[in-house]
Amino acid sequence: QVQLVESGGGLVQAGGSLRLSCAASGRTFSSYAMGWFRQALGKEREFVATISRSGAYTNYADSVKGRFTISRDNAKNTVYLQMNSLNADDTALYYCAARNGPWAVRTTDFGSWGQGTQVTVSS
Numbered sequence: 001q002v003q004l005v006e007s008g009g010g011l012v013q014a015g016g017s018l019r020l021s022c023a024a025s026g027r028t029f030s031s032y033a034m035g036w037f038r039q040a041l042g043k044e045r046e047f048v049a050t051i052s053r054s055g056a057y058t059n060y061a062d063s064v065k066g067r068f069t070i071s072r073d074n075a076k077n078t079v080y081l082q083m084n085s086l087n088a089d090d091t092a093l094y095y096c097a098a099r100n101g102p103w104a105v106r107t108t109d110f111g112s113w114g115q116g117t118q119v120t121v122s123s
């Protein structure tokens with residue numbers, strides 16, 4: 001298992017940007033596909049973005065496509081989520097997740113999770 005710690009959340013005005021980071025422990029980070037998920041108050045956790053082990057492939061939820069960008073730096077054991085043009089619907093607790101295998105989009109496909117970082121967008 002890999003240990004994950006998210007950072008970079010905060011309060012931002014609508015239309016603003018934030019960059020989330022997720023630092024992973026261990027020496028096999030490049031063996032893990034990574035994902036970002038979010039959970040708004042009273043709602044189920046939902047898929048946001050995923051990236052393959054090499055970083056060559058990415059996939060996004062329709063609601064964030066064109067606004068969010070997932071990337072990774074395997075030398076730094078870190079995955080990022082650049083979020084632009086934020087709106088109130090993006091307010092949620094954002095989780096980083098790791099999967100020891102190919103990229104995926106379901107929460108049940110990921111075995112390791114961080115504690116989450118809160119993103120709040122004021123309108």
